Amino acid sequence: MVKGVLGLHHVTSISSDPQKTLDFYSKILGLRLIKLTVNYDDPSTYHVYFGDEIGHPGSVLTFFPWSGQPRGRKGTGQATNTSFSIPQESIPYWQDRLKSHSVSQEATRKRFGETVLSFEDQDGQGLELVGNNENEGRTGWTQGPVPREHAIRGFHSVTLSEEVLERTESVLVDTLGFRLVGQEENRFRYEAGKGAAGTIVDVVSRPNAQRGFVSVGTVHHVAFRAADDEHQKDLRQEIVKADLNVTPVINRNYFHSIYFRERGGVLFEVATDQPGFAIDESPEQLGTRLALPPWLEHSRAEIEKNLAPVSLPNRVVA
Numbered sequence: 001m002v003k004g005v006l007g008l009h010h011v012t013s014i015s016s017d018p019q020k021t022l023d024f025y026s027k028i029l030g031l032r033l034i035k036l037t038v039n040y041d042d043p044s045t046y047h048v049y050f051g052d053e054i055g056h057p058g059s060v061l062t063f064f065p066w067s068g069q070p071r072g073r074k075g076t077g078q079a080t081n082t083s084f085s086i087p088q089e090s091i092p093y094w095q096d097r098l099k100s101h102s103v104s105q106e107a108t109r110k111r112f113g114e115t116v117l118s119f120e121d122q123d124g125q126g127l128e129l130v131g132n133n134e135n136e137g138r139t140g141w142t143q144g145p146v147p148r149e150h151a152i153r154g155f156h157s158v159t160l161s162e163e164v165l166e167r168t169e170s171v172l173v174d175t176l177g178f179r180l181v182g183q184e185e186n187r188f189r190y191e192a193g194k195g196a197a198g199t200i201v202d203v204v205s206r207p208n209a210q211r212g213f214v215s216v217g218t219v220h221h222v223a224f225r226a227a228d229d230e231h232q233k234d235l236r237q238e239i240v241k242a243d244l245n246v247t248p249v250i251n252r253n254y255f256h257s258i259y260f261r262e263r264g265g266v267l268f269e270v271a272t273d274q275p276g277f278a279i280d281e282s283p284e285q286l287g288t289r290l291a292l293p294p295w296l297e298h299s300r301a302e303i304e305k306n307l308a309p310v311s312l313p314n315r316v317v318a
């Protein structure tokens with residue numbers, strides 16, 4: 001039996017405006033901008049990475065800002081919520097913080113015994129903060145605008161909305177090694193690896209709901225962790241065995257990736273933990289300049305000319 005994925009690696013979403021994206025996620029949510037680069041498949045647009053101090057797998061939320069593209073629609077065949085883990089005691093702090101930045105939020109509710117605070121970003125991206133006290137070893141970004149004790153500790157989970165639960169469940173469980181750990185009404189919870197925050201996928205079963213449309217304000221894909229290239233190779237074989245159409249390994253500079261669509265329609269990726277974000281910038285300097293992979297560096301002048309100028313968040317914001 002091949003070892004399953006270790007948990008969530010990153011989530012990539014689509015936004016409308018690079019500057020508004022930088023401001024929301026670094027200044028309001030207090031995530032660290034760990035990499036400003038371009039979309040390797042379309043170098044005329046940015047690819048922006050946020051995370052904890054060094055962008056540990058399981059903390060990384062990335063954006064393709066697609067200016068001028070239509071707004072997406074949340075629905076089935078989509079990842080409809082990205083949830084971050086915070087200490088349970090920090091829920092009131094975050095309610096106040098979101099309010100003071102005029103971010104509308106829903107009343108908190110309980111889910112699997114944990115407190116969930118739901119809100120959206122400027123493009124309608126579905127976000128949640130989940131009060132959770134299983135965050136040992138996850139510190140978040142401690143030099144941002146959010147006090148260290150309240151900092152986001154990386155992902156809690158991702159929620160997929162699906163028409164046919166079983167189709168997606170078979171991919172999660174039989175191919176990627178997740179296990180079903182709970183059910184509340186039409187929500188089914190799966191964990192990978194060691195379990196707990198950062199390894200959780202919830203599937204909400206909505207047989208009669210409208211299908212989603214992936215564009216601005218929705219999730220583009222969800223990436224899971226492979227320990228290394230060898231592990232990824234084993235997982236790729238499992239994906240092939242399941243008759244899913246998977247790409248060859250693609251070099252994403254900071255990790256190596258394979259992509260496939262799960263049976264409900266969500267684009268999945270399996271990405272390696274290595275080499276990480278410090279291969280082209282020192283840990284102190286992450287996200288302070290436009291980083292380009294070696295194969296695009298020779299076109300830097302032209303690429304920079306075609307990108308909208310952005311002002312990067314201050315390293316330390318009082």
Ligand code: ZN
Nearest residue numbers: 012221223269
């Ligand atoms: Zn990705």
